[in-house]
Amino acid sequence: xxxxxxxxxxxxxxxxxxxxxxxxxxxxxxxxxxxxxxxxxxxxxxxxxxxxxxxxxxxxxxxxxxxxxxxxxxxxxxxxxxxxxxxxxxxxxxxxxxxxxxxxxxxxxxxxxxxxxxxxxxxxxxxxxxxxxxxxxxxxxxxxxxxxxxxxxxxxxxxxxxxxxxxxxxxxxxxxxxxxxxxxxxxxxxxxxxxxxxxxxxxxxxxxxxxxxxxxxxxxxxxxxxxxxxxxxxxxxxxxxxxxxxxxxxxxxxxxxxxxxxxxxxxxxxxxxxxxxxxxxxxxxxxxxxxxxxxxxxxxxxxxxxxxxxxxxxxxxxxxxxxxxxxxxxxxxxxxxxxxxxxxxxxxxxxxxxxxxxxxxxxxxxxxxxxxxxxxxxxxxxxx
Numbered sequence: 057x058x059x060x061x062x063x064x065x066x067x068x069x070x071x072x073x074x075x076x077x078x079x080x081x082x083x084x085x086x087x088x089x090x091x092x093x094x095x096x097x098x099x100x101x102x103x104x105x106x107x108x109x110x111x112x113x114x115x116x117x118x119x120x121x122x123x124x125x126x127x128x129x130x131x132x133x134x135x136x137x138x139x140x141x142x143x144x145x146x147x148x149x150x151x152x153x154x155x156x157x158x159x160x161x162x163x164x165x166x167x168x169x170x171x172x173x174x175x176x177x178x179x180x181x182x183x184x185x186x187x188x189x190x191x192x193x194x195x196x197x198x199x200x201x202x203x204x205x206x207x208x209x210x211x212x213x214x215x216x217x218x219x220x221x222x223x224x225x226x227x228x229x230x231x232x233x234x235x236x237x238x239x240x241x242x243x244x245x246x247x248x249x250x251x252x253x254x255x256x257x258x259x260x261x262x263x264x265x266x267x268x269x270x271x272x273x274x275x276x277x278x279x280x281x282x283x284x285x286x287x288x289x290x291x292x293x294x295x296x297x298x299x300x301x302x303x304x305x306x307x308x309x310x311x312x313x314x315x316x317x318x319x320x321x322x323x324x325x326x327x328x329x330x331x332x333x334x335x336x337x338x339x340x341x342x343x344x345x346x347x348x349x350x351x352x353x354x355x356x357x358x359x360x361x362x363x364x365x366x367x368x369x370x371x372x373x374x375x376x377x378x379x380x381x382x383x384x385x386x387x388x389x390x391x392x393x394x395x396x397x398x399x400x401x402x403x404x405x406x407x408x409x410x411x412x413x414x415x416x417x418x419x420x421x422x423x424x425x426x427x428x429x430x431x432x433x434x435x436x437x438x439x440x
Contacts, residue, residue, distance in 0.1 A: 083114045086435020093431040094120035097424035102412050103303055106131040107428050108331025110339060110407040115332055123300030123413060125310075132298035136284060136328050137411045138318065139396050140389025143287075143327040144253050148190045148372025149341060150260055150271045152351040155186075159263050162187040162354060169259045176234035184242045186259060189252040190371035191359055195240040196251040199233035200324075210236040212320060214392055215306050220313070221293070224320035230254050246359045246369060250324035253372075257323025268323045280340055285329040293317050295328060300413040302393020310414075313393035325391055331409035334398040338386050339407040341373075342400050356385070374399075380434035390415045397429045408432045 086109075094105050097120070104121030123131040154160040166174050166189065167181035174181030179196065188194035200214060201207035210232045212219050233251045240247070257268045264271055269287030277285050284297060293315045304313040318326045329337075344352055358368035358375050366377045376384045378401075386399015395415050400407035410428045 083111055084109075084116050086432055087116070087118060089431040089435055090118045090428060091120065093424070093428040094118060097121075097412065097421075097428060100421045100424050102414050102421065102424065104131055104300060105410065105412040105425060105428065106135060106331055107432055108335050108409045109432050110332065110335040112339075112405045115335075117331065125301065125303070131300050131411075131413075134284060134298055134330055134332070135411070136295050136297045136299040136330055137396060137413070138295070138302065138325075138389075138391050138394040139327050139329045139334060139398070140321070140325040140391035140394060141250075142329070142334060142387045142389040142396055142398050143321070143323065143325045144372045145341070145387045146272050146276055146327060146337070147253055147256055147260070147268060147323045148355060149346050150268070150275055151186065151190060151256055152347050152355055152371065153275055154260065154263060155354070156348045156351045160186060160259070162190075166255065166259060169262050170255070173230070173258070174234070174255060176238070177236070178238035179234055186256065187354075187371065188242050189256045189259075191246070191369060192248050192252055193243050193246050193359060194249070194252055194255075195238040195242050195245070195247070196249050196255070197233050197236035197239055198249045199229050199251045199254065200320075208236065210234075214320075215304060219320060220316045220392070222317060222320075224317070224322070226254055226258070226319070226322050229320060230258075246361055250321075253324035254322055260323070269326075272327075276337070276346060280336060280345075282329070282333040282337060285327065285333040285337070287327050288318055290319050291317055303414040304392040305414070313415075316392060318391065321391060325389060329409075331411055334396070334409040335400070335407035338398050338400045338409075339405070342385050342402050378430055378434055380430075380437040382433060382437060384429075384433055395425055397425060399429075401433050404433075406433060406435075 090107050097105055103125050104123050106119045108117050119131040122128050155162055163185050165182045166184050184194045201211040207213045260268050272287050301312055302314045303310050340346055355371045355373050358370045361367050368375045373385055378384055382401045384399050384401050388397045392415050395412040398409040408429055410425050412425045
C-alpha cells in the first residue's frame with residue numbers, strides 16, 4: 057500500500073523517449089513504446105504486466121509476460137487485480153461528495169465526527185481535520201510496515217501469514233497505531249500514512265450510517281457502470297472473475313499471494329478493479345463527472361512533497377509533471393501480489409492504468425512499471 061517515497065518518485069518519473077509525431081495522442085499511438093517498457097519490466101524480473109489506455113473512450117491494451125508462471129498464461133483482457141492505494145482516491149471522492157452535500161466539512165476537527173477516537177501521544181483529534189487526513193498532513197503514525205521492513209510495535213506486517221488470513225478489526229488497528237507518538241504537528245508537514253484513510257473511512261461510515269464499500273458502490277461504481285470494480289466483503293479472500301496470479305517475494309522466495317484477506321487495508325487499499333475501469337474512473341473524476349467544481353478544486357489543491365520537484369499531493373490525488381512536460385493526475389498502489397498505477401493527463405484526455413502481478417521488489421526493478429506509465433502518457437509528445 058505504501059512504498060518508500062523516494063522509490064515511488066523514481067518509479068513515476070522514469071525517463072522514456074517521447075516521440076515527436078503529434079501533439080496529442082490518437083488511437084494506439086505509443087503502442088510500441090508501451091510494449092517495450094512492459095517487456096523491459098518482465099526482463100528485469102516482474103512475472104507479467106498489463107497497460108490499459110483509454111483515449112476518450114477508445115480503449116486498447118498491451119500485455120507482456122505471464123499472468124500465471126506455472127502455466128505461462130498471459131493476463132486476461134479483463135483481468136481483475138487489487139488496486140491497493142488507488143482506493144484512496146475513491147474514498148476521497150466520496151468524502152468530498154459528502155462535503156458538497158453539506159454533511160462533512162474539510163476544515164473542522166475530526167473530533168466532531170469521531171468523538172474520543174483519535175487520541176494518543178501528541179495526537180489530538182481536536183486539532184486534526186478531514187483535510188489533514190485526505191492530504192496526509194495529520195501527523196498520524198503509519199499502521200502498516202514498509203514491505204520487507206521489521207514492523208514497529210504498533211504496526212502490522214502485510215507479508216506475514218497471520219495478516220494474510222485474519223479478519224482485521226479496523227478499530228483495533230487504529231488503537232494500536234495511536235499508541236505511537238505523532239510524527240509531527242497537524243498541517244506542518246506532509247507524510248504518507250495509511251492510518252489517515254482508516255480514520256477517513258470511519259468518518260464516512262459514521263456520517264452515512266453505511267459501509268465505505270456501500271457508499272463507493274452507489275456513488276461511483278454504479279453511476280459510472282464500473283461493473284468489474286468492487287470493495288471486498290469483510291473476510292473475502294479470493295478475487296472475483298478472471299485474474300492473474302499475484303506474487304510477492306518473502307525472504308527471497310516468490311510466493312503466490314493471490315488469495316488474501318485485505319480487510320486490514322480497508323479504506324486505505326482494499327479495492328479490486330480492472331485496467332479499463334480504473335482508467336475510466338480517473339478520466340471521469342478529472343472531467344468533473346463525480347464532484348461539483350468547488351470540491352474538485354479542493355481535491356486539486358496540492359501540497360509540496362519534500363525531496364520532489366515534480367510531484368505534489370492533493371486530497372487523495374497526486375499531481376506529477378512527466379518527463380515530456382505533461383501534467384498527470386492519479387495515484388498508485390501496492391499490496392502483496394499487485395503493483396498498480398492509474399490516472400489521466402487532462403490536456404490530452406488520455407487515461408492509463410498499469411498493473412503488475414508482483415508487488416515491491418528491489419530498487420532496480422521497482423521503477424520499471426512507472427516507465428510503462430510514462431511511455432503511454434508521453435506518446436506523441438515532442439521530446440524535451
